Amino acid sequence: MYYWRKLTEEQRRHTLAQRKLQCRPWHSPAHTSQARGLYLITATCYEHKAWIGTSEERMDSFADDLLAALQAHTSRIDAWAILHNHYHAVVLTEAFPALLHELGQLHGRSSFQWNREDSARGRKVWFNLLERAITGDAHHVRAIHYVHHNPVKHGLVKKWDQWKWSSAADYLRAIGRTEAERRWREYPLLDFGRGWDD
Numbered sequence: 001m002y003y004w005r006k007l008t009e010e011q012r013r014h015t016l017a018q019r020k021l022q023c024r025p026w027h028s029p030a031h032t033s034q035a036r037g038l039y040l041i042t043a044t045c046y047e048h049k050a051w052i053g054t055s056e057e058r059m060d061s062f063a064d065d066l067l068a069a070l071q072a073h074t075s076r077i078d079a080w081a082i083l084h085n086h087y088h089a090v091v092l093t094e095a096f097p098a099l100l101h102e103l104g105q106l107h108g109r110s111s112f113q114w115n116r117e118d119s120a121r122g123r124k125v126w127f128n129l130l131e132r133a134i135t136g137d138a139h140h141v142r143a144i145h146y147v148h149h150n151p152v153k154h155g156l157v158k159k160w161d162q163w164k165w166s167s168a169a170d171y172l173r174a175i176g177r178t179e180a181e182r183r184w185r186e187y188p189l190l191d192f193g194r195g196w197d198d
Contacts, residue, residue, distance in 0.1 A: 036094050038078075038134040040143045043103065044086040046127040051114055053084025058117075062110060063165050069106045073099035078140070079147040081166040083154060088147040090134070103129055141187040144171070149189065 045051045052062050063082050066089075070077050076092040093099050111125035134140045148171060151163035160168035172180055 037096060038092045038140065039090070039096065040132045040134060040147070041089045041091065041103075041129065042086065042132075043107070043129040044127045046124040048085045048127075050084035051118075051125050052082060052087070052110075054114075054118070058114070059084075059165050065106055065110065069102045070099070073102050077167070079144040079167050079171065081147045081150050081163065081168070083151060083156065083165075088150060090140070090143045090147055096131070100129070100131075138187055141183055142189060142192050145184060145187065145189055146192050 053059055059082060066082065066087060067077070067080070070080070070089055070091055073095050074091040074093045078090040078092070080089040081087065091099070107126040107129070111123075114125060115121050115123050132143075134143055148160045148166060148168040151157050151166060152160060157163045160166070161172050175183075
């Protein structure tokens with residue numbers, strides 16, 4: 001996430017020059033221009049501060065708002081999880097630019113509200129939102145596993161269905177534990193997420 005900070009001044013100049021030559025955004029990946037697709041979406045709080053998770057009430061409220069935003073611009077939500085400082089979702093959408101705009105609005109509203117509640121006017125709350133196109137069935141199942149496993153990975157719970165702010169319990173009810181375990185063995189996470197969610 002914070003790769004830029006680890007670079008020397010010379011490395012930063014070289015990286016920026018390369019991005020300019022390739023007509024890429026200077027400081028972050030470009031969002032997709034495709035309208036339709038299956039995506040893994042990740043959004044993080046600035047410097048991984050736990051602005052979402054300051055209270056259960058804030059987590060509950062943000063979960064409601066995030067799901068409403070996703071439902072407004074997707075035809076299917078396959079997985080979602082909200083942690084104290086970031087969230088993930090796997091969605092199928094016909095209108096990604098509209099979804100991106102809606103999530104940007106949600107980030108703006110939540111920043112304003114949380115900063116007011118925390119007496120921290122002007123504080124930067126959100127860092128970035130990234131999307132990754134799902135490229136096939138195996139990638140799709142691994143993305144769902146990744147989202148549901150994220151609270152376990154971060155040491156918040158021991159089992160998927162113990163995390164309140166996630167679709168994992170519904171997913172397990174829908175497919176059953178036996179099928180979930182089979183899918184986990186067939187589509188292990190391996191290094192899924194390494195390098196961009198450490």
